[in-house]
Amino acid sequence: MEKNMERGLKCLVDQKEYDLVDGAFLKDLDGSLRALIRRDYPKAADNQFICSEHLVQYRVKKMDQMIAKDYRQNDKLTRKLTRVMENDAYQVIDVREQLEHSLTFGQKIADGVAHFGGSWAFILSFIGIMIFWILLNIFHWFGVHFDPYPFILLNLFLSMVAAIQAPLIMMSQNRSSEYDRMESRNDYQVNQKSEEEIRVLHSKIDHLIQQDQPNLLQIQKIQTEMLGSIESQVSELRRLQQYFEEENKK
Numbered sequence: 612m613e614k615n616m617e618r619g620l621k622c623l624v625d626q627k628e629y630d631l632v633d634g635a636f637l638k639d640l641d642g643s644l645r646a647l648i649r650r651d652y653p654k655a656a657d658n659q660f661i662c663s664e665h666l667v668q669y670r671v672k673k674m675d676q677m678i679a680k681d682y683r684q685n686d687k688l689t690r691k692l693t694r695v696m697e698n699d700a701y702q703v704i705d706v707r708e709q710l711e712h713s714l715t716f717g718q719k720i721a722d723g724v725a726h727f728g729g730s731w732a733f734i735l736s737f738i739g740i741m742i743f744w745i746l747l748n749i750f751h752w753f754g755v756h757f758d759p760y761p762f763i764l765l766n767l768f769l770s771m772v773a774a775i776q777a778p779l780i781m782m783s784q785n786r787s788s789e790y791d792r793m794e795s796r797n798d799y800q801v802n803q804k805s806e807e808e809i810r811v812l813h814s815k816i817d818h819l820i821q822q823d824q825p826n827l828l829q830i831q832k833i834q835t836e837m838l839g840s841i842e843s844q845v846s847e848l849r850r851l852q853q854y855f856e857e858e859n860k861k
Contacts, residue, residue, distance in 0.1 A: 622662040623648070623655055634662040647673050663841075691811050718786060725783030728776055741765065 620629050623637070637645050638657035648669055649655050661669075714722070727733050744765055748758045758764040 620660040622665060623652055623659045624661060624665040627662070629660070629662045634660055634666060636660055640666075644669060644673055647676075688811065688814055691814075714786075718782065721779045721782035722786060724776060724779040728780060 620631060620634065621627065622629055622634065636657070637648065637655060637659050640648075645657075648661065744758070745762065746752070747755055748762065749760070
């Protein structure tokens with residue numbers, strides 16, 4: 612017991628003598644913690660001793676460095692994400708609204724003809740007019756008989772309608788193609804910015820997974836070591852107290 616009470620181990624920092632339970636040898640410490648101590652004491656050997664008081668200070672310093680590093684990295688990623696989200700290098704436009712405001716009178720007519728020509732209303736009304744035309748000229752209703760069979764005038768009108776309607780529909784289709792091109796360019800710009808934002812978010816998530824979590828585990832490990840050291844000192848104090856009580860009883 613008396614041998615355990617001897618103070619024969621000098622602390623690397625203050626050169627005072629301590630019991631073995633009051634500290635640790637450098638070779639028993641974590642490599643990063645040992646490197647941190649050697650920044651201040653480059654000539655320190657692995658078999659040298661450091662007391663618990665100064666060891667706690669270095670452990671706290673190491674945790675501060677790890678936390679500060681994580682804060683810097685997270686702040687860097689946050690600033691990068693903010694710059695990406697605030698980047699107004701392009702303007703998202705309402706393609707349909709822009710095209711509607713830029714339509715000329717002729718283009719509006721072409722769109723109207725194409726819209727009506729592709730509807731059931733046009734088909735049914737056109738069939739109805741042809742049937743009425745044919746019956747009118749066959750049965751001489753109201754004494755009218757201007758286009759007898761084989762309805763040459765009707766064929767002429769049908770050809771004229773087809774000749775006029777075809778280019779109008781093509782004009783409208785060209786407008787639709789222009790709309791599709793503008794929509795595609797707009798979607799490309801939106802997708803490009805979204806991709807950049809997602810890339811930065813992935814970087815931040817990767818940092819949280821690959822750096823923050825291991826650092827958190829490392830900090831928990833250091834805290835556990837500190838608690839273990841404190842528990843050892845408390846146990847030693849209780850043992851000494853019990854020893855002195857037994858000596859006093861004698």
